[in-house]
Amino acid sequence: MTLTQNFPFFSIILCMIAGIVTSILKPKAAKALTFFVSGSVVVLSVLTLSLTLRLDSAYPYMMGHFPSPWGNEIRIGRLEALMATGFSVVLCLSLIGGLRHSPAFVSEKKVNLYCIMVDLALAAVLVLIYTNDLFTVYVFIEILTIASCALVVVRQNGHTLVAITRYMIMHLFGSGLLLLGISMLYGITGHLLMEPLGEAVRAIVDTGEYAGPLTVVIALITAGLAIKSAMFPFHSWAPDTYAYAPPLSSAILSGIISKTYIFVLIKFYYRVVGMDVIISQNISPFLFVCGVSGMILASVMAISQRDIRRMIAYSSVAQIGYIYMGLGIGTTAGVEAALFQMLVHSVVKSLLFLATYELINVSGDRKRFRYLHGAGYRNVPAGIVFTVAAMSMVGIPFTGGFIVKLNLAISGMVFGGWMRSLVLIALAISTLLNGVYFLHTVVSIYRRPPGDIAYPPAEKIPPYALVALFASMLLIIYLGIGSEPILRVIQTGLMTFS
Amino acid sequence: MWQLLYQNLEQTVSVILFCIGFTILLLQRNLIRKIIGLNIMDTAIYLFLASMGYISGRKAPIIAEGVTEAAAYINPIPSGLVLTGIVVAVSFTGIMLALTIRLYRRYHTLNIDEIALLAKGEDA
Structure with missing residues (x-):
């Protein structure tokens, strides 16, 4: 050792x-x-x-x-x-x-x-x-x-x-469901460690005994973790x-x-239950439907927001929808795309929240779009990183978001007929909607500010914070142009995961 | 069907209690009642776990009077899980009560809908 x-x-x-x-x-x-x-x-x-x-x-x-x-x-x-x-x-x-x-x-x-x-x-x-x-x-x-x-x-x-x-x-509701699920799983298998649990679950699937309780367990744990990770209807x-x-x-x-x-959920699916059981128990179509409706409906709600931070929060729900769509596709390629989206979105979203705060700060702590006009000039670095992060959200090439959407589309190609068209159409519509609200925001922070609003004097961002913001921005671009090694790690990692 | 439910009486009761608990947690508008619902829900799961580990006629898994063979005791793991769960539930109850106190001091009501309305009114 x-x-x-x-x-x-x-x-x-x-x-x-x-x-x-x-x-x-x-x-x-x-x-x-x-x-x-x-x-x-x-x-x-x-x-x-x-x-x-x-x-x-x-x-x-x-x-x-x-x-x-x-x-x-x-x-x-x-x-x-x-x-x-x-x-x-x-x-x-x-x-x-x-x-x-x-x-x-x-x-x-x-x-x-x-x-x-x-x-x-x-x-x-x-x-x-x-x-x-x-x-x-x-x-x-x-x-x-x-x-x-x-x-x-x-x-x-x-x-x-x-x-x-x-x-x-x-x-707390989610935790309750999760705990009940884990207790029932312990009741029918007698294990809590994932390897022996996995073997016991496979025995259950093979013999057909306790098949009903197993479905209930999977549903409870999925629902518990879906509530906690803000999957669309929850x-x-x-x-x-x-x-x-x-x-x-x-x-x-x-x-x-x-x-x-979500990572815990993927772990549960791969290491305890097995992805084939998830597909045969019809859990993955449920995740797929929730993911797709989240991608589209949460984006629609984001468009209707007047407060920039609520808009970004709704876009978070939409992006979680991409992850669940990847999981719901159920193939290895889909789960890989979901895992990559988890990494990309965690970088992009944290950067967006921080950059937005800088922009709000130079607009006198007002969050409505009207007051944000010109914020990109009042705080140039925050404007730049916000623009790059927004581009990644939309899925412009050379950013991480593009690779995510590309991989999701590729993973949808294995299906024939309506399922393939559904994946592609959902991606297209959600990209369009993302474009509407993020490009609208980028345009509005670079618009000429109305003359009647007094803005506070801009404070200087200390160099270390600038380094952090730009490092996140470069990370987004790196995920867009140098994603090969990371995708390979995800691929080989997923192979040894179960 | 009914016989099966009767044979697993503890489990049946605990699932019913769980459903009562989470209905209260989600549907009641009063914060204190929500917290009580949360506790009912958690306690139902402890009943479920404890009944699963219990083997009739055996003793609690604490080695006493030099009896060391495993056959004399019930399964200790569910009891351990229940203890852990109780700690978690107590801390959550504490946090929720603290939040309730803060909300009550600010808005002088325990109804979550009224509180949300009042909070919205603060903006205007």
Whole structure:
């Protein structure tokens, strides 16, 4: 066993210890520690990724003193390491770009409490990515829910309180469904670790005994995680939460946390149930329909918004629709496209939330489009990164969004007849709708401002924040022109995933 | 059918309780009632788990009086899961109650619809 094999464990435990230590630190030290932790997690995840690329298969890592069928373990493979790397990079860049705004939404004395929640959220995200145990999934999903609730509610404002109450109600409902599903699965199989569970489920499918309960379990867990990741008909909590949370929290919530739930769902499908069962139980057509309707209807709702942050929140729901459409297609190519979309969207969406906040800031904290006219001139860097991110959302070539749509279209080509046309038409309509609202926004931030509005003097963005914003922007372009290696990692990772 | 339900009485009851709980959580407009619904829902799952791990005639899995063979005890894992779940439910109840207090101090009502209306009115 080499030292590098321990790195995923180190990164998890580092976040947890940092979360505990931060509570007694002064605000400045707390911020520094959070930066340090997120940076170290990036380094550790990159090293883990390079290790897993050298290994042929994933390896399990025992947590505690009990071996496989009884104890708890994490599993480290290419796909997990890639996701951990992607999410930690996004978190690190968002922190550098967004934590400097903290005085606007949390009092200076309580910044360390905010930092605790960031650390805990990162720990929970990493555990959910790596874990091999279904009950650990439940526990850390709850920790993630608590952390994200605290990340939102730091802003003491009526809208935020109402939004977070709705958020909590929907998420608690989702957790309840998930817990019931896991309990029933334990009841019919007697296992919680994913490998023995997978074998037991295959035995159930082969013999046909308990086939009914198995369907109920799959439906419960799918519904629980779909609610938590804002899949289209269950998205009601998302727009308000994303729009009224502090910008950094919206970036973390919609960029990283909602994707983590989907990754857990993919993990459940591939490692526990098997994708063939998902298709034969008609779960994937359901996901496909939800994904497609989300892509189109959420975009329509985004067009009707007057508040730029609500528009971006609705576009988040639409983009989650792409992920579920990829999952719903059910082929390996579809799931690969969904995984790539998770990475691209987490970079783009977190950048959009941060850039939007900069644009709103130079427009006197007003979020209506009319007041945003000319914001692209008042804050040139934010305007540039917003434009590039919006182009990726629409799917202009040389950005990550283009590769996603291309791969989704290719994965839809394996079908014949109406299914193929449905995939292509849905992609075309949603691209058109994305174009309508994002290009409208880009045009409106570059329009001549009305003369009767007084804008506050523009503040200078510190160089480190500029570096973070432009690094995210370059990442989007890299995902658009250099996506080959990443797609290959996803492909080979998915092969060794089940 | 009825006999099957009667044979699995604990599971049947817990699923009914779960449905009652989540209906309250989703449909009641009063925040305190929602929190009570949440607790009913979670408790139903603990009943489900605990009844699954129980083997009649055996003891709680705490080694006492030197009896070490596994056949003397019930399955310990569901009990462990229930304990973990209780901790989670307590912390969530705490958070929800804290949110309710904050909302009540601000809007002097517990009805979520009225609160949403009042919050919207703050903009104007």
